[in-house]
Amino acid sequence: MQIKDAQEGLEQFNRRIAVAGALVLVCFALLFGRFFWLQVLHHDYYKTRAEDNRISLLPIVPNRGLIVDRNGEVLARNYSAYTLEITPSQVPDLEATIDGLAEFITIEAKDRKRFRKLMEESKRFESLPIRTRLTDEEVAKFIARRYRFPGVEIKARLFRQYPKGAFASHVLGYIGRVNERDLARIEEREQEANYRGTDYFGKSGLEQHYEFELHGTSGFEQVEVDAAGRAVRSLSRVAPVPGNNLTLTLDAKLQEVAEQAFGDRRGALVAIEPSTGGILALVSVPNYDPNLFVDGIAAADWQALNEAADKPMVNRALNGAYPPGSTFKPFMALAALHYGKRRPEQAIADPGFFNFGGHTFRDDKKGGHGMVDMYKSIVVSCDTYYYMLANDMGIDAIARFMGELGLGSKTGIDIEGESEGVLPSPAWKKKRFKKPEQQKWYAGETISIGIGQGYNAYTPIQLAQAVATLANDGVMFRPHLVKYITDTKTGEKRFIEPQPIKKLPWKQEHIDVIKHAMVGVTREGTGARAFAGAEYVAAGKTGTAQVFSYKGAEHKTETMKAQLRDHALFIAFAPADQPKIALAVLVENGGFGAQAAAPIARQVFDYYLLGKLPQGMAPTDEAAVEADPE
Amino acid sequence: MNATIRKYWQLLVAPLDWPLLGFTALLLILATVALASASPERIGAHLINLGAALVVMRVVAQIPPQRLMRVALPVYLFGLLLLVAVALFGDISKGARRWLNLGFMRIQPSELMKIAMPLMLAWYFQKREGLLAWHDWLFATLLLLVPVALIARQPDLGTAVLVFAAGFYVIFLAGLSWKVIFGLLGVAAAAAPFAWNLLHDYQRQRILMLLDPEKDPLGKGFHIIQSTIAIGSGGVLGKGWGQGTQAQLEFIPERHTDFIFAVWSEEFGLIGNAVLLVLYALLIGRGLQIALQAPTLFTRLLAGAVTLIFFTYAFVNMGMVSGILPVVGVPLPFVSYGGTAMVTLCLGVGILMSIHKNRMLVQK
Numbered sequence: 004m005q006i007k008d009a010q011e012g013l014e015q016f017n018r019r020i021a022v023a024g025a026l027v028l029v030c031f032a033l034l035f036g037r038f039f040w041l042q043v044l045h046h047d048y049y050k051t052r053a054e055d056n057r058i059s060l061l062p063i064v065p066n067r068g069l070i071v072d073r074n075g076e077v078l079a080r081n082y083s084a085y086t087l088e089i090t091p092s093q094v095p096d097l098e099a100t101i102d103g104l105a106e107f108i109t110i111e112a113k114d115r116k117r118f119r120k121l122m123e124e125s126k127r128f129e130s131l132p133i134r135t136r137l138t139d140e141e142v143a144k145f146i147a148r149r150y151r152f153p154g155v156e157i158k159a160r161l162f163r164q165y166p167k168g169a170f171a172s173h174v175l176g177y178i179g180r181v182n183e184r185d186l187a188r189i190e191e192r193e194q195e196a197n198y199r200g201t202d203y204f205g206k207s208g209l210e211q212h213y214e215f216e217l218h219g220t221s222g223f224e225q226v227e228v229d230a231a232g233r234a235v236r237s238l239s240r241v242a243p244v245p246g247n248n249l250t251l252t253l254d255a256k257l258q259e260v261a262e263q264a265f266g267d268r269r270g271a272l273v274a275i276e277p278s279t280g281g282i283l284a285l286v287s288v289p290n291y292d293p294n295l296f297v298d299g300i301a302a303a304d305w306q307a308l309n310e311a312a313d314k315p316m317v318n319r320a321l322n323g324a325y326p327p328g329s330t331f332k333p334f335m336a337l338a339a340l341h342y343g344k345r346r347p348e349q350a351i352a353d354p355g356f357f358n359f360g361g362h363t364f365r366d367d368k369k370g371g372h373g374m375v376d377m378y379k380s381i382v383v384s385c386d387t388y389y390y391m392l393a394n395d396m397g398i399d400a401i402a403r404f405m406g407e408l409g410l411g412s413k414t415g416i417d418i419e420g421e422s423e424g425v426l427p428s429p430a431w432k433k434k435r436f437k438k439p440e441q442q443k444w445y446a447g448e449t450i451s452i453g454i455g456q457g458y459n460a461y462t463p464i465q466l467a468q469a470v471a472t473l474a475n476d477g478v479m480f481r482p483h484l485v486k487y488i489t490d491t492k493t494g495e496k497r498f499i500e501p502q503p504i505k506k507l508p509w510k511q512e513h514i515d516v517i518k519h520a521m522v523g524v525t526r527e528g529t530g531a532r533a534f535a536g537a538e539y540v541a542a543g544k545t546g547t548a549q550v551f552s553y554k555g556a557e558h559k560t561e562t563m564k565a566q567l568r569d570h571a572l573f574i575a576f577a578p579a580d581q582p583k584i585a586l587a588v589l590v591e592n593g594g595f596g597a598q599a600a601a602p603i604a605r606q607v608f609d610y611y612l613l614g615k616l617p618q619g620m621a622p623t624d625e626a627a628v629e630a631d632p633e
Numbered sequence: 634m635n636a637t638i639r640k641y642w643q644l645l646v647a648p649l650d651w652p653l654l655g656f657t658a659l660l661l662i663l664a665t666v667a668l669a670s671a672s673p674e675r676i677g678a679h680l681i682n683l684g685a686a687l688v689v690m691r692v693v694a695q696i697p698p699q700r701l702m703r704v705a706l707p708v709y710l711f712g713l714l715l716l717v718a719v720a721l722f723g724d725i726s727k728g729a730r731r732w733l734n735l736g737f738m739r740i741q742p743s744e745l746m747k748i749a750m751p752l753m754l755a756w757y758f759q760k761r762e763g764l765l766a767w768h769d770w771l772f773a774t775l776l777l778l779v780p781v782a783l784i785a786r787q788p789d790l791g792t793a794v795l796v797f798a799a800g801f802y803v804i805f806l807a808g809l810s811w812k813v814i815f816g817l818l819g820v821a822a823a824a825a826p827f828a829w830n831l832l833h834d835y836q837r838q839r840i841l842m843l844l845d846p847e848k849d850p851l852g853k854g855f856h857i858i859q860s861t862i863a864i865g866s867g868g869v870l871g872k873g874w875g876q877g878t879q880a881q882l883e884f885i886p887e888r889h890t891d892f893i894f895a896v897w898s899e900e901f902g903l904i905g906n907a908v909l910l911v912l913y914a915l916l917i918g919r920g921l922q923i924a925l926q927a928p929t930l931f932t933r934l935l936a937g938a939v940t941l942i943f944f945t946y947a948f949v950n951m952g953m954v955s956g957i958l959p960v961v962g963v964p965l966p967f968v969s970y971g972g973t974a975m976v977t978l979c980l981g982v983g984i985l986m987s988i989h990k991n992r993m994l995v996q997k
Contacts (some may be wrong), residue, residue: 009763015808016933018920023806023941027917030948031910037955041865043901049865056862057878229882230859 007038011326022364042533058238059228062200064395065219066161070175070209073281079175079210081161085137087145088130093154100152101133110134110163116293121180121299130156135298163203163210163297169290171258173249173318174418174484176208177293179300188214197221206296207318209249209484212417216488217247217263248489250496252281260610264603268593271319272469273482274586274607277576280471280500283584283611285464287319321416322461324424325589328546328596329384329529330574331516332457332578334469335392338404340513344395347516350376357390360447364390381520382528382543386454387449393453398444400454402428405509406480408469410461415481417499424465427458456549465575466587474542474576474585476514477507482555519543522579530573534600539612542582543575543604545596568592570597581633584611648694650923650986657690657982663897663909668970670875671896672889675970682972686979691857693983698932699990701984705749709776709816712749715742716783723787724952731787739826743784743792744973748980750780750796751938754803759931772811773804788833791962792951799943802938808932840959859884860895861956871902889970890960894954913947923989932988939981946978 043047070079086109094100101118104110123129137145139601142157149155163178181189185204191197192215200221222243227236261272261284272286289311295304307317317323328421339345355371357364366372366386371378380388393401403412411426425431429444436442451457464482472479480503487496521542523533529545548570571593578586586604593599609615661683668679671842715733719742756772777800785793805814829837852881863879872878877899879885885895898906920940927933937987946966952958954965964974 012762012808012930016806016937017867017925017929019806019808020925020937024921025939027941027944028916029950030944031914032953033957034955035907035910037952037957038864038898038903040905041955042868042898042906045865046868049862050868052862053866054880056859056884057882227878230884235882363829487990550971573882 009014009291011495018371020130023479029413041598044213045156047589050299056230059226059229059234061226061234062221062278063224063240063243064161064200064202065221065243066245067163067178067203068213068217068219068491069248070217070251072134072253072258073253074249074256074285076255077166078171078251078255079163079165080486081162082383083159084135084143084162086132086158086160087134087137087141088158089118090130090133090154098156101228102599103151103550104155107148108134108137108141113303116302117299130158132158132160132298135160135162146270148240149257167255168294169292170262171253171255171285172208172290172293173209173287174253174285175293176210176212176418177206177296178210179206179296188546192571194218203297207417207420208293209251212419213249213485213488215290216247217246219491220244222591229483233263245491247483247491250487250489251484252276252279252283252486253285253484254283254611257607258284259606260284260288260617261618262288262601264606264617265590267357268590268599269313269319270588270590270593271463272586272588272603272607273320273481274584275419275467275471275472275480277475277480277582277585280468281486282481282482282484284586284607285320285484287317287321287323289313291315292320318418318420319420319589319591320463321421322462323589323591324462325421325570325572326457326459326548327455327461327466328374328454328570328572329386330466330470330544330546330572330587330596331453332384332389333473333521333544333574334405334408334410335389335396335401335453336381336520337473337509337513337517338401339377339396340516341394341404341509342396342400344400345392347375347377350379351388351391353385355387355388357387357394357450357530358396361389362447364450373410377516377521378523381517382523384529384545389453390450391453393449393451394446396453398449401432402426408472410465412465412470414462414464414468416464417483421464422462424462425458425460430459455546463587463589466572466589467585470574470576471582471585472507473514474582475518476511477509479505479507518579521575525575529597530575530601533573533597533605537605537608539577539608540579541577541604542571542579543601545601546572546574547594547596548572550592569597573579573597573604575598575601575604575608577612584608642852645691648691648986648990650694650919650989652919653854653916653923653982653986653989654711656912657967657979660909660912660916663912664893664970666874667893667897667968667978668889669729669899670877670900670971671885671893675889678972679970682970682975686975689976690983690986691891691945693794693980694986694990696930696983698935698988701752701935702756702759703760704892707758708745709749709753712742712745713780713783713850715740715745716780718742720783729906730790732960740971743787743796744790744977746780746784746796747792747942747977748939748984749801750777750934751803751942754800754807755931755934757951758803758807758934759929762930765807770804770809773800773807777801777804779844789962790834790836790846794949794961795942795945795963799942802941803934806924806934806937829931838882843996856886856892857956859886859952860892860954863895864898864955867899867902867905869903870897871905876900891950891960891969892954892962893969894951894965897968898954909968913943917941920985923985923992925991928992932991934990936985942981943978 067080069077071077089100091097101115108131115117118131118133145157165175180202181204189198197220197629205211220243222241225238227238228234229235238382265288269290272284273282275282275286280306291308316471336415351375353366353375355366355369371387372383375385375388408425411424432444433442448457452459458471479502483500485499487498489496490510520543522540523544524530525541530543534541550567550569571590573588573596576582586607588600588603590599606617665679669676719730719733724732724734727741731741731743733742733806753776757773757776781797783795784796816973861877863877863885877896879898879899880888888896917940920936920943924936926932927936943966946963948962949958949963950965953960964971966978
């Protein structure tokens with residue numbers, strides 16, 4: 004019985020071993036099947052994935068192009084600085100890591116805030132700066148402790164720098180981190196690949212307009228990376244091509260003279276070389292320091308800039324639209340000659356006012372200027388002459404002539420966001436207003452247009468372009484800041500806007516009449532005091548623009564608060580016979596143009612034509628330029 | 634002189650089974666090759682482990698099965714005691730309570746159970762040979778499940794699976810009725826949802842990950858994705874020794890221990906995998922042959938169970954690394970780096986050798 008059981012048990016055991024053996028074979032066959040599936044049937048797929056794992060294309064960001072003035076003075080450059088960067092995905096406890104770093108490296112609350120903001124905006128494998136511009140000492144301290152901080156690195160990065168600080172900031176603009184809007188522009192230009200490693204983008208001014216010139220072409224390095232994303236070795240490298248350099252028509256020293264001439268006052272100045280349209284100086288004060296934006300502006304700074312009462316972020320030269328006031332008169336006079344509405348010698352008797360439709364338009368001189376011909380109308384700035392003239396010409400002729408001159412439309416300067424201003428006309432009014440009674444043009448409205456008031460509103464750059472065109476005998480250029488772009492690869496120079504955009508059909512004799520009268524302004528007229536003793540012949544016209552529209556005669560400049568005072572204007576060019584510079588100056592709430600604006604023009608001309616610096620200004624600023632502000 | 638050496642040599646090699654030793658040695662050489670690529674700095678320690686494991690193998694091969702039988706119960710009870718001690722006083726490392734700190738060293742009692750379990754059950758069935766009643770099966774099951782439950786609670790799913798398998802093989806080979814086996818399978822299937830709730834969260838994650846590793850490619854799914862990429866990219870011939878980018882650039886996690894198969898597979902391809910499978914098949918085949926020739930129920934059950942444990946290690950490990958089984962901590966037998974597993978496995982080989990050498994003596 005037992006024996007039989009044992010025999011049976013043995014046979015059963017053998018059968019079970021056979022079953023187990025079969026199971027082993029089936030399972031191994033299953034494994035082999037899986038290996039075959041992975042290694043033969045899907046080998047190509049996994050091979051590609053292994054390669055994708057292994058090889059990473061790292062973009063090499065090119066050096067941004069330099070911006071230099073017409074004399075080669077550097078206005079925007081790059082400098083290399085050490086940044087302390089964290090790759091969040093490689094750091095187990097971010098807060099603890101930052102606290103640990105803060106023990107020996109200064110990390111302020113605003114650095115942490117900025118880092119957190121960057122983290123929200125970026126991918127988790129990117130390395131992000133927690134501190135920029137480390138000192139050598141801080142670098143050394145970190146290196147000694149780096150083993151404690153996996154995922155934290157010191158990197159040398161290039162930073163944009165504006166060596167002159169708060170200077171020509173509305174010309175240069177600034178760069179900032181790439182945002183959604185910038186990405187859209189990059190996509191529009193199909194530059195995504197080129198911008199893969201780029202963190203910064205031009206946000207305003209030349210930095211914005213010439214972004215795609217300044218950026219350059221990214222290089223690429225093919226690297227083998229390990230699982231942690233660290234580059235293990237380089238497989239191949241394509242060097243980046245640095246961005247193109249911009250050489251400006253702007254004269255930095257002249258710009259400085261002009262900016263300083265404003266002192267604490269707000270305003271704008273645009274100086275143009277009439278024969279080329281090249282901008283010699285473009286001032287909008289107050290300035291701001293574009294360096295503040297380079298590694299992300301602190302929220303408090305940004306708020307301060309935007310909420311400041313004197314609005315430093317507004318580019319007054321391009322976006323401020325002001326009534327031209329009496330600076331409008333030379334163009335009115337030229338229009339009169341052009342359309343045959345006046346002859347130069349034709350004079351009017353000025354009683355000091357002009358009645359029209361039951362309304363009295365007053366001259367600023369009580370009792371009037373007596374007999375006034377065209378020359379005198381400009382030299383003494385007689386309003387009555389232009390009230391009458393405007394009435395005789397009609398709004399359509401004025402609008403046509405001024406429109407031809409570029410007033411009320413964008414000049415096309417190489418900075419974005421320029422305003423159009425307002426060129427008043429019945430058509431404009433119809434578009435501007437909704438109610439039918441407001442849409443109608445009244446003949447009385449034409450009268451104040453004649454002296455540059457009313458709906459007239461032009462940007463300083465439009466006035467500058469107009470006076471430059473007059474100085475250049477009707478040959479009009481598009482105002483531009485960049486003289487040429489130097490291709491850093493070939494060294495080739497590409498000139499910007501070397502050709503005039505049009506020649507206005509003015510008679511030379513008419514132009515000469517106006518120019519002669521404008522010379523009279525600086526010799527014996529409203530600008531005579533400002534130009535007393537000048538060693539060159541300047542032609543100009545003062546202007547005082549009312550902040551509120553002219554309603555009757557009450558007009559108490561002295562008692563008004565500073566904010567409500569008139570804007571002071573001055574347009575001019577010199578030397579009168581061979582103009583090298585033409586400009587428009589505007590001083591916000593400056594009062595009379597002759598007092599506030601003309602002296603600024605004088606300082607600018609003195610420097611540009613004679614090399615004469617205003618008192619108290621260092622002859623050369625070389626030392627300040629060379630010294631690194633950091 | 635020469636004769637003396639020969640005499641000692643013969644004494645040394647007398648208990649060894651050449652085919653078993655040969656297959657084991659080939660696997661150990663393969664292990665060394667793989668480790669030299671995956672983690673060359675560990676070769677020294679690995680060779681020490683190998684030496685220790687081979688000494689254990691030789692020593693155990695000398696021990697006659699009768700003596701193994703005598704120690705079966707004490708070893709099992711000792712192991713059980715340690716497991717209880719771990720549950721009460723064990724050290725926690727990486728969130729699991731697996732280690733017992735003895736003051737001078739830390740031991741992992743669950744490892745002991747991999748051998749103690751088949752020893753104990755084989756001993757029990759030997760004792761009850763010919764007298765088996767239904768309650769014997771129940772009792773055997775209890776002997777199996779108590780330690781397994783303690784290990785699973787630590788938690789150490791991999792070891793629990795291996796210890797369970799070791800005991801189950803004994804019960805299966807002892808002739809557990811097919812009806813019961815299929816009945817239990819049915820019950821297990823029905824109970825699966827409840828078991829699911831008992832699992833730790835991370836254990837559930839691993840099982841879910843198997844179904845769709847791409848769901849979390851950088852987190853939980855990373856291991857499986859990277860190891861399957863390694864295997865698949867190896868192709869038929871492999872990338873060559875030391876040339877596996879997945880391995881060398883550290884995309885394969887745990888590449889010297891549980892995932893060393895991915896390294897081997899990437900560098901030696903389908904051919905290398907076939908070599909490995911054939912070696913395991915030969916080792917297992919020899920083990921099963923020894924079981925068939927074993928003289929007593931105890932030795933038959935023990936030899937069969939130990940052999941099938943080798944299979945379980947190999948299948949579970951390769952299955953998980955190639956992405957068809959969930960990731961549990963089971964090393965590739967004789968190949969993964971790690972002294973404890975190496976010693977345990979060689980101890981098993983020693984037991985097989987002892988059983989084989991003593992097949993005639995005991996039968997007498």
